[in-house]
Amino acid sequence: MYVCHCGGNISDYVDVNRVVEAVREEPGVVVAREAMFTCSDASQQEIIRDIKEQELDGLVVASCSPRLHLHTFRDVAKRAGLNPYQYTQVNIREQCSWAHTGDREGATAKAIRLVRAGIARTRLTEPLQPLKIDTVPAVLVVGAGIAGLRAAIGLADTGISVYVVEREAAPGGRVARLGRMYPHGKRGRELINQLVEEVQKRENITLFTGAGLVEKSGSIGNFQVRIRVREPVESEIGVQVGAIIVATGFDLYQPREGEYGFGLEGVITLDDFLELLDAPGAGLNFRGREVKDVVYVYCVGSRQGAGGEGANRYCSRYCCNAAVHAASLAFDKSPGVRQYHLFRDMRTYGRFELFYQEALRRGAVFLKFDESEPPRVERGEGGKLKVTVKDLLTCGEEFELQADLVVLVTGMVPRENGKLVDILKLPVGRDGFFNEIHPKLRPVETVVDGLFICGTCQGPKNSSESVASALAAVTQSASILKKGYVELEPLVAAVDPRRCNWCGECAGTCPYSAIEREHYQDREVARVNEAVCKGCGGCVPSCSRGALNLKGYSDEQIRAMIDALAKEIC
Amino acid sequence: MSGQAGINSDFSPKILVFSTNNISDPGIDLAGSSHMHYPPSVTVISMPCTSGIRPEWIAYAVERGFDGVFLAADGEECAYLPDCAKRTSEIVRRAQELLEQKGYEPQRVRMSAICSVCAGPFTGHMKEFSEALKNLGPARKG
Ligand SMILES: Cc1cc2nc3c(=O)[nH]c(=O)nc-3n(C[C@H](O)[C@H](O)[C@H](O)COP(=O)(O)OP(=O)(O)OC[C@H]3O[C@@H](n4cnc5c(N)ncnc54)[C@H](O)[C@@H]3O)c2cc1C
Numbered sequence: 160m161y162v163c164h165c166g167g168n169i170s171d172y173v174d175v176n177r178v179v180e181a182v183r184e185e186p187g188v189v190v191a192r193e194a195m196f197t198c199s200d201a202s203q204q205e206i207i208r209d210i211k212e213q214e215l216d217g218l219v220v221a222s223c224s225p226r227l228h229l230h231t232f233r234d235v236a237k238r239a240g241l242n243p244y245q246y247t248q249v250n251i252r253e254q255c256s257w258a259h260t261g262d263r264e265g266a267t268a269k270a271i272r273l274v275r276a277g278i279a280r281t282r283l284t285e286p287l288q289p290l291k292i293d294t295v296p297a298v299l300v301v302g303a304g305i306a307g308l309r310a311a312i313g314l315a316d317t318g319i320s321v322y323v324v325e326r327e328a329a330p331g332g333r334v335a336r337l338g339r340m341y342p343h344g345k346r347g348r349e350l351i352n353q354l355v356e357e358v359q360k361r362e363n364i365t366l367f368t369g370a371g372l373v374e375k376s377g378s379i380g381n382f383q384v385r386i387r388v389r390e391p392v393e394s395e396i397g398v399q400v401g402a403i404i405v406a407t408g409f410d411l412y413q414p415r416e417g418e419y420g421f422g423l424e425g426v427i428t429l430d431d432f433l434e435l436l437d438a439p440g441a442g443l444n445f446r447g448r449e450v451k452d453v454v455y456v457y458c459v460g461s462r463q464g465a466g467g468e469g470a471n472r473y474c475s476r477y478c479c480n481a482a483v484h485a486a487s488l489a490f491d492k493s494p495g496v497r498q499y500h501l502f503r504d505m506r507t508y509g510r511f512e513l514f515y516q517e518a519l520r521r522g523a524v525f526l527k528f529d530e531s532e533p534p535r536v537e538r539g540e541g542g543k544l545k546v547t548v549k550d551l552l553t554c555g556e557e558f559e560l561q562a563d564l565v566v567l568v569t570g571m572v573p574r575e576n577g578k579l580v581d582i583l584k585l586p587v588g589r590d591g592f593f594n595e596i597h598p599k600l601r602p603v604e605t606v607v608d609g610l611f612i613c614g615t616c617q618g619p620k621n622s623s624e625s626v627a628s629a630l631a632a633v634t635q636s637a638s639i640l641k642k643g644y645v646e647l648e649p650l651v652a653a654v655d656p657r658r659c660n661w662c663g664e665c666a667g668t669c670p671y672s673a674i675e676r677e678h679y680q681d682r683e684v685a686r687v688n689e690a691v692c693k694g695c696g697g698c699v700p701s702c703s704r705g706a707l708n709l710k711g712y713s714d715e716q717i718r719a720m721i722d723a724l725a726k727e728i729c
Numbered sequence: 730m731s732g733q734a735g736i737n738s739d740f741s742p743k744i745l746v747f748s749t750n751n752i753s754d755p756g757i758d759l760a761g762s763s764h765m766h767y768p769p770s771v772t773v774i775s776m777p778c779t780s781g782i783r784p785e786w787i788a789y790a791v792e793r794g795f796d797g798v799f800l801a802a803d804g805e806e807c808a809y810l811p812d813c814a815k816r817t818s819e820i821v822r823r824a825q826e827l828l829e830q831k832g833y834e835p836q837r838v839r840m841s842a843i844c845s846v847c848a849g850p851f852t853g854h855m856k857e858f859s860e861a862l863k864n865l866g867p868a869r870k871g
Contacts, residue, residue: 224758225750225775253761254773265769272772584808586755589846606751606845607808650777670810695809696781700820712776717786724745724772725794 160188160278161206162270163197163222165252172256174267178221181271181728187282189213197222203235210239217241217281221249221274226606227597242286244649244711249277268728275723283716289646290689294380294401296320296640301372301579304332305622306614306629307406308354313633315361319640322398323358323366324386330355330368332408334622336430338437341484341514341621346437350622367396375403375582378693379609380645402609402636405585405593406629409571409615412460412471418567419456420536425544425564429455429481432566436488443493445564450496453489454546454562455482456534457502461570464530473590475570476619480511482568486518498523499560501534501548526550526558536565571619583610592618603632609645611636650711651692652699658706659684665698665707674698742796742862744855746773747782751808753801753843753851760848767855773801778809779840780816787824787838788831796868797837797858798824801851804842814842834865 162178164170175193183191190209194202197220209215218241220232225248233243251270259266296319300307303325311321329335330351337347358364367388373395374385382403386396411430414421425445432453435445443450457479463470482500489496500523507515519525528534532549539545539561546560573591580587586606588594593612596604603611613632614625639645652673654665661683666674673691676683685706696709708714748754754775760767776782779802787798800817807813817840825835839858843851 224754226755226758250758250773253758255761255769257761257764258767259769260764261766262769269769269772276772276774584806586845589759594845606755668816693809695778696776697778697810697813697816699781700783700823709777709781712781714783714786717774717783718789720774721745721786721790721793721795724774725743725790 160191160219160274161197161202161221162191162193162251162274163220164193164195165222165256166196169222169252169256172260172263172266173251173270174263177267178251178270178274182274182278185275185278187217187278189215198228198231203231206232206235207239210236210241215241216245217284218246219249219274219277219281220246221251221270221277223252224250224254227600244287245281245284247277247281247284249273271728272724272726275726276720279719279723280716283713283719284711287649287710290649290651291644292380292647292690293644294640294642295382295399296643297322297398297400298636298640299324299372299382299384299398299400299403300406301403302326302332302406302408302614302616303330303366303368304406304408304614304625305334305351305354306408306625307332307404308351308358309626310404310406310613310629310633311364311366312354312357312361313630314637315364317633317637317641318363319637320363321365322386322400323364324370324372325366325368326371328369330358330366333411336434338433339488341480342510347622372579372582379639379647382609401640402611403583404611404613404629404632404636405579405583405616406612406614406632407574407576407579407616409592409619410574412475412569412572414459414567414569419459419534420544420565421567423536423538423544423565425562426536427564427566428459429478429485429566429568432564433481433485433488436485436492441492443489443496448542448563450493450563452497452499452543452560452562453564453566454499454534454544454560455485455501455566455568456536457482457500457568458530459567459569460572462503462530471570471572471590473619474506476506476624477621478568478570479506480514480621482566483507483511483514483518483523485566486523487514487521490521490523499546499562500525501528501546502526503528503530525552527552571615574616576616583607585610585612590618592616603628603635609636609639648694649689650709651689651694652687652696652707652709654685654687655706655708656684656686658704659702660704661685662703664701664703668698668701740863740867741768741770742859742867743794744768744771744797744799744858744862745790745795746771746799746801746855747779748773748775748801748843749779749803749807750775750777752803752806752845753779753847755845756843756847757801757851759846760852763848765848765852767852768859771855771859778807778813779803780807780810780813780820782817782820784820784823784827787820788827788833791828791833791837791868792831794869796865797839797862799854799858800838800840801843802840804844806842806844833868836861836865837868
């Protein structure tokens with residue numbers, strides 16, 4: 160039994176030493192220790208040494224949520240020769256220290272109860288072996304933007320078959336509409352053409368455009384999906400895949416009417432401006448008029464104050480870079496153009512700083528405004544727009560700028576995709592983008608086994624970051640499928656044939672038909688087909704004789720946990 | 730109702746929550762990671778699905794000293810059972826029957842769907858339920 164300080168995330172709010180002392184004498188406890196970080200290499204080594212030296216047959220770690228480290232410590236158990244299913248993770252961080260930061264006494268008492276329950280549960284565990292399921296060597300990729308296309312090629316090259324489903328009539332997503340992109344200056348369209356050519360060369364990639372997912376069943380290793388296509392005739396196609404990668408991208412923030420003058424002639428969004436810059440020929444023109452003065456407004460639709468309903472609080476990450484890059488493109492096209500960039504904070508991180516320096520060197524002017532006093536955009540004289548801004552860099556001096564064009568540097572927003580979320584049970588975060596299990600350690604996996612996410616559907620990214628995550632999803636899915644099997648949790652339902660006298664009640668509760676009838680001695684009893692059972696336990700309450708149990712959550716274990724949680728703290 | 734007379738300001742009702750590994754437990758985690766507070770007398774047992782809870786466990790928890798039991802169900806989001814909400818309410822109904830047979834108030838068990846980002850709703854439910862149980866008084870009389 161080990162209790163983690165988690166640096167202070169736990170020990171600042173819970174008296175860890177008191178927890179350890181309180182459970183030291185619990186039945187079954189042989190070793191009780193605390194550690195600064197139980198997940199560190201050194202602590203893992205110590206746990207392994209204890210298990211081996213003391214020949215322990217159960218392990219409890221009280222630290223963070225099982226979603227972060229259940230697998231880490233199951234693996235520690237395994238390396239020490241202990242059955243991983245005799246491990247229990249007790250969550251005293253998310254569900255204790257962090258939730259009760261103002262009540263050290265209460266949090267400590269709660270931690271003691273939770274650890275006792277974990278110990279009680281562990282004493283009643285039995286060694287289990289994972290179930291092996293054969294996998295189908297094929298992957299479904301949803302979305303054919305730069306992330307989805309690159310993922311498809313990567314997977315195909317490992318010998319896995321790929322089905323790509325794209326909603327639009329043509330592949331490529333946002334990048335297909337871009338001209339010269341940062342950082343390399345290559346045209347987005349050309350990049351996409353190159354990828355599509357690579358896709359077409361590979362016989363093991365099938366690309367469906369104008370298509371959508373309509374149904375999914377099955378589980379990791381063997382999903383059955385149905386795809387609806389419109390061309391050449393509307394029809395449905397069923398395919399079997401072992402994993403699914405979602406790369407459905409983002410949407411652009413749409414400014415409200417009147418937001419920074421949006422709706423006035425000459426107020427446009429960055430994507431429209433990029434299109435102007437990409438138009439053939441020299442000179443910069445808008446609706447037949449020469450553009451001499453351009454004013455950019457940054458952070459439109461991003462980093463919105465906490466107050467607003469459904470505010471986008473995040474930074475959209477691509478936009479500072481795209482806007483300073485656009486400054487250079489504009490100077491290339493029209494060397495005399497005057498440019499004013501109204502920004503809140505400049506976030507040209509990493510090497511993109513060089514584009515900022517280049518824009519400055521070539522004469523673009525940068526003015527910093529505060530969110531609480533945003534620039535005002537109005538109709539001006541002589542067909543121009545008038546922009547008024549308070550510049551923080553000159554102690555709040557107010558400037559009036561005359562502009563032919565005002566470019567709103569709009570951010571990224573999550574794409575409306577309710578139907579897909581429904582079909583795939585995609586986890587959606589508070590900001591509306593899809594959620595990975597762990598931003599650092601499991602950045603493309605979701606809580607649904609075999610379902611991966613990559614690219615901008617996860618949150619704002621530029622295209623190289625989108626591709627990097629796409630290739631991470633390739634590695635993660637291929638590493639499952641190349642093995643040919645997956646090991647599933649053996650935490651499935653089980654029948655005690657001595658108590659069962661086949662009434663059939665339980666079989667009726669299972670939508671997966673995992674419960675069958677069999678002969679046991681001279682009687683008929685129920686039997687659970689382990690490969691089919693999903694481990695939900697939905698059948699358990701149907702048995703009036705208590706003959707059904709879910710492994711890891713047995714009647715005995717739950718009652719022992721209730722006892723431990725209810726016990727008084729002395 | 731018995732508890733009424735002896736309402737004790739120190740009484741902090743013990744609540745047992747049954748959550749689900751993939752949906753409501755992450756929601757409860759999020760409450761903690763956002764430092765949203767609820768009483769520490771709330772403790773959680775996480776299961777794959779609330780449809781797998783035996784009504785007997787709920788009655789057992791009350792008999793052992795919990796003042797209330799809350800089922801943080803998956804509702805429509807359940808990945809296993811399309812009729813999960815219906816099943817869980819049936820479990821609540823059976824548990825309430827059991828409680829009444831044993832002389833406890835059926836209001837000691839509640840359920841609500843808690844999604845994986847439902848941190849606010851969860852803490853709200855805990856505070857409300859805690860207040861309701863304070864009015865009801867401790868489950869164990871005398
Ligand atoms: C104005 C602008 C300029 C930019 N400039 C640059 C730049 O210079 N350099 C750079 O690196 N990045 C730039 N970016 C960022 C870049 O566009 C993104 O990083 C990139 O598009 C992300 O790719 P993706 O595949 O994740 O998403 P997307 O490009 O959004 O592609 C997603 C695809 O999925 C499809 N889809 C969505 N839902 C479904 C569904 N349910 N079923 C089937 N298909 C679906 C969509 O139709 C789309 O084709 C810019 C972005 C903008 C807005």
